[in-house]
Amino acid sequence: MAVTLRQIQAFLAVAELGTFTKAAERLHMAQPALSQLVRELEQALGIRLFDRTTRRVELTEGGREFQGASAKIVHDLDLAIQNANDLAERRRGKITVAAPPLLAAAILPEAIAEMRERFPGVQVAVLDARTDTIVEAVRTNRVDCGLGTFAAIEDGIERIPMARDQLMLFCSPGSRFADADVDWRELQSEPLITLTRDSGIRLLVEVAYETVGIPLVPAYEVAQITTALALVEARLGVAVLPTYARAAAPHRRVLARLLANPAIARDIVLIRPSGRSVSPALATFETVLRRHVRRLTPADID
Amino acid sequence: MAVTLRQIQAFLAVAELGTFTKAAERLHMAQPALSQLVRELEQALGIRLFDRTTRRVELTEGGREFQGASAKIVHDLDLAIQNANDLAERRRGKITVAAPPLLAAAILPEAIAEMRERFPGVQVAVLDARTDTIVEAVRTNRVDCGLGTFAAIEDGIERIPMARDQLMLFCSPGSRFADADVDWRELQSEPLITLTRDSGIRLLVEVAYETVGIPLVPAYEVAQITTALALVEARLGVAVLPTYARAAAPHRRVLARLLANPAIARDIVLIRPSGRSVSPALATFETVLRRHVRRLTPADID
């Protein structure tokens, strides 16, 4: 005969309260049912657990021994269940997200701050890396998800589009570009502040200049979007940056204008290993992240 | 929804074997039943335990965590059940028996030796004490049972008669008493070896002498039955001792004859607290003890 948790619960209740009737009340069941559970347990163990007359119920030696052991077991189980529930309720958890440095700097901090605020038990770690490294890290499960602009649809990886990002011209308020959308050709011989060549954005800009047939002569080359914006604010030139650059320094006196002909846009995508389940914490992080990404990139997509 | 041991068993089997089908085989159940158990557990915990496609089943992060916890719980429970079974199967246990010194010396050693032989895990402890102390020790649960000759039926104490004990005359083989039953009156002016006055037997002897109206003049007073028998063997006199005295020195050259007119007999009784359950070890000890008591006191009773 198998021992069940229900039997143990019944036993512990009787052991604690010292009467079958009170124990049955606590367990919201009729007293005969409880008697039966205890009897079953006694049969399974092969020993008498209680000395019981109609007036007195007390543990036998073996009963006391089993009480200690089973009380600990029930407690441990409650703990394990509680731990699982904590995971489910986002009171606990750990997420690692990979993103390219510029994106990580621009968008992640606010999303992480919100997570920290709403789910203090959930740890969010960031791995900033190059795009190809990100894909690899996602595929090998070293990170739970990756954020960025990923060209091909890779196998074994799920793509969740978050928003559409577009290249924009950042200029100072008094600039001649300040009033309307800008055509790439208008940038000819305008002092251009660019990112260094290791960034994907710089590459896009070069392609665009090539396409419209004007020479690209960087006036300044910087590594960080923030730096580029600072230079723009100082009227040292204009910069071509992604939409989300506005997040990098919302307080700076800088304007952003759409760059057309051609309009260059990319999807900002969240990727994660396909086939793996999404932990509750990760699911929440995705929605938080999507909201922050969209707030900075007005062009919503589905 | 409540977590059950069955669900945990199912979960652990799947976690270990990596497939529902194989796990179902091990648990001797159909695969859909097992799927259901795991699903129930996932619902109860609020988290997904496995990432499963039709081809692959593997633990999630939360699943791995719960596996560790629940495996330990199941192990602990098995241990607790095993411990209880050990008690039931007499592989373990502890009994304390109280008896007056003479009885303890005559009968208990062999009974304990047999217990030790057949149930090495069961400890038998002896408390040798006076009869009134024995009763008190039984009543207060300081010992599990008491052996002796107890006059009144005490409240809250159960009496289990083991055998009937009779006063006998112990003499040397060449003695004039050696051939037939003996009448008390024949003892007049025979050198008598008695036990000291603190023994119950001495008291019985005094009463008997009084009854038949002959004077009691002890030739020797000794504390131990063994000593008395040694003196008898050395032809220094005869001794009046209980039946079980024969156990004290089975190899001595001494004869025992029934003492009649009056025949003085007492019940050797095992007492234990009434209302308390009898542990398996104690139950076994009772039967072993009964056999040994009867072997030494031919007059069986029910």
Place this chain on the structure above:
DNA sequence: CACGATTTATAAGCAGATCTTCTGAATTCA
């Protein structure tokens, strides 16, 4: 590219377990 094999999920039906109510027996207390 399609089909077969394998594995998990779903549905329906049934057997057996478990719970409730009613009743009895034993013990305590007034």
Place this chain on the structure above:
DNA sequence: TGAATTCAGAAGATCTGCTTATAAATCGTG
């Protein structure tokens, strides 16, 4: 001695849990 309390047993209803049958999905192979 009688009333009250408490545990145990019996009978019946409900409900859980298992099995069988079937569908859906994925992988390998011809």
